[in-house]
Amino acid sequence: MRRLMIAGNWKMNAASDTTAAWLDAVVAVNAPERDLVVCPPFPYLGQVVAGLEQSQLQVGAQNCASEDGGAYTGEVSVAMLADVGCQYVIVGHSERRALYAESNELVLAKTRRVLTAGLKAIVCVGETLSERQAGHAEQVVGQQLSLLLSELNTTEWQAVIIAYEPVWAIGTGETATPEQAQAVHHFIRSQLAARDVGLAEATQILYGGSVKADNARELFSQPDIDGGLVGGASLDADQFLKICTA
Numbered sequence: 600m601r602r603l604m605i606a607g608n609w610k611m612n613a614a615s616d617t618t619a620a621w622l623d624a625v626v627a628v629n630a631p632e633r634d635l636v637v638c639p640p641f642p643y644l645g646q647v648v649a650g651l652e653q654s655q656l657q658v659g660a661q662n663c664a665s666e667d668g669g670a671y672t673g674e675v676s677v678a679m680l681a682d683v684g685c686q687y688v689i690v691g692h693s694e695r696r697a698l699y700a701e702s703n704e705l706v707l708a709k710t711r712r713v714l715t716a717g718l719k720a721i722v723c724v725g726e727t728l729s730e731r732q733a734g735h736a737e738q739v740v741g742q743q744l745s746l747l748l749s750e751l752n753t754t755e756w757q758a759v760i761i762a763y764e765p766v767w768a769i770g771t772g773e774t775a776t777p778e779q780a781q782a783v784h785h786f787i788r789s790q791l792a793a794r795d796v797g798l799a800e801a802t803q804i805l806y807g808g809s810v811k812a813d814n815a816r817e818l819f820s821q822p823d824i825d826g827g828l829v830g831g832a833s834l835d836a837d838q839f840l841k842i843c844t845a
């Protein structure tokens with residue numbers, strides 16, 4: 600059986616005082632059968648790791664460099680993230696693909712860095728509204744997955760989590776229906792199965808895009824949805840706790 604995972608992605612939202620209050624509210628979360636992760640912006644990673652030392656919640660970053668180290672002004676390496684206590688890194692979020700021109704090749708390179716360092720990669724895929732309206736959702740998601748499927752070996756795949764985040768559902772309040780999400784999750788699992796049936800059975804596939812406390816349960820009860828990558832609602836400790844235990 601795959602474990603459910605709930606990961607919060609704060610994006611570029613945080614301050615020391617709100618982070619402290621959030622940590623106080625969530626530190627005692629108790630859902631031992633689930634994997635719970637929060638991904639704050641880089642400057643708050645240390646504060647969050649320290650605040651969650653006694654907690655079930657683990658910590659991830661929202662991005663990483665594709666290089667190991669050196670003259671890359673403004674970049675943060677996976678080794679640094681591991682050093683400050685991160686266990687996960689989100690790679691290839693649609694905001695990074697769209698706003699920072701991250702290609703499938705760069706997403707693969709970053710994923711490799713994460714896996715080589717012994718961390719887990721939450722790799723995001725998802726189609727835009729126009730791609731969905733043109734009937735190309737599966738084709739787009741298939742293309743985003745194809746390099747990972749051809750290049751990563753089976754051992755590497757064991758530390759990969761896929762997050763299906765339809766771009767049109769991110770931050771819009773327009774959640775994919777459980778049926779729409781399940782259909783794409785099933786497609787993703789079939790792509791994994793074409794490579795390796797065991798891999799398809801084992802890989803956690805999260806849904807992201809306007810997940811809230813009141814729709815999480817129905818989404819997470821779909822057979823191929825193994826939890827959620829939660830943006831806006833993860834900033835609110837009460838909402839996040841409800842989603843973690845939904």
Ligand SMILES: O=C(CO)COP(=O)(O)O
Binds near residue numbers: 770808809810832
């Ligand atoms: O992009 C997301 C998580 O990575 C989803 O964001 P929202 O939950 O705010 O729609």
